[in-house]
Amino acid sequence: MDKPVIEDKTLYREALAGLQGSPKTLQSKWFYDRTGSDLFEQITTLPEYYPTRTETAILREQAGALAAYVQPGAALVELGSGASTKTRILLDHFDRLSAYVPVDISGDFLQQTAQGLARDYPQFQIIPVEGDFMGEVSLPAALGGVPKLAFFPGSTLGNLDPDAATDLLARVRRWDTISAFIIGIDLVKDTDMLIAAYDDAAGVTAAFNLNILKRLNRDIGADFDLAQFVHAARWNAAESRIEMHLVSKIAQTVMIGGQQIRFAEGESIHTENCRKYTADSFRAMAAKAGWQLDSFHTDKGRLFGVCALVP
Structure with a gap:
């Protein structure tokens, strides 16, 4: 053999x-190999899978309010960026940004997505980083001193056990010049x-x-x-x-x-x-990692939450 x-x-x-x-x-x-990434994008369009469409609606409705967290010349750093579909909502409204930094473990998919973003958003630097956000993310040296706004949509935080989720929040909190963290969480609901x-x-x-x-x-x-x-x-x-x-x-x-x-x-x-979280359970976890829950946005059915954390 x-x-x-x-x-x-x-x-x-x-x-x-x-x-x-x-x-x-x-x-x-x-x-998340190439096939897995493609299948997940299909999942996000399924009628049963409420998180993507609900979070997307919240981001569209609250994009103006979330833009207040963007400091002039800031870089938007997204963890587990995938196809960056929801990110486009923010890029359309965050006109004070200088750069978008998608971080993803699937290198080929990341490069393909970054090329499309560079074409569609020539006003921003698109700086893809292949990496695993479960460890320390090595951001490009060129971003040293640049204000950073982290973005982690899709309720991906819920994939982690509480200690690992708290550790991730704490690692991002330690980034130099981090100003805020926009994060999506799925809420407790009907089983x-x-x-x-x-x-x-x-x-x-x-x-x-x-x-x-x-x-x-x-x-x-x-x-x-x-x-x-x-x-x-x-x-x-x-x-x-x-x-x-x-x-x-x-x-x-x-x-x-x-x-x-x-x-x-x-x-x-x-x-x-x-x-799945409640606003209170998420607030308590964020506080352990050095963050304050500054704003909490949800839909009418309270299915999903988009939170803005500040140090």
Whole structure:
């Protein structure tokens, strides 16, 4: 048998550690290869997936108010920028900006998006940074001393456990000349509505979840049979979060780089958390990281919140 090809040693190391644990886990950041990024953009347009359209409506309605947080010549730094779709709403209103800095782990997708933004917004410097916002983000030296406004939409903060979310807020708080942080959070609401948003009728979220196994097969020589795993979305009331899992249909053994990973029937890989907040719970967490909740914008149904933090 040929030795499996391991294209990504970091992915191999982190995936193996998660899959050898109990319970089995994979970090959600590995969803976003090119296919995963494309699938997520599809998810954002699904009828069940309220967060994107609701946050977008809030940003459109409140863009003028949020522009007050832009200092002259500031750089807008977005964490996990993806297709930068919602960012365009801010760029259309934040005329005092000098630069937009999209930060994303998916390098090819990032470069393609940056090229389109540079074409459409020639008045701003577009400075893409390939990186993982779960660690220290190395901003370009040219931004030293430039006022910075951070942007983190899409309720992505909810993917992190409370300690990791607080750490991320604290890291951004330590950026030099950081003036404010605009962040989207999903709010606690009806459980059936939450479950439907993460288990859509068309199966796009299921394909997005399963694609992480396809990536392991391609990039680290795993041999997952995707037909033997099924997507599941579960509400964890104690932790106030939706959980995404990949559940093994049968007892089976998967090989990863020569290592055996055994699954019992019904055993799952926990791939993502999507925590839901209240204004009070978010305010308390932000305060631990050195931020004050300066403004809180929501929709009429109180489905979603866009918050502005200041140091």
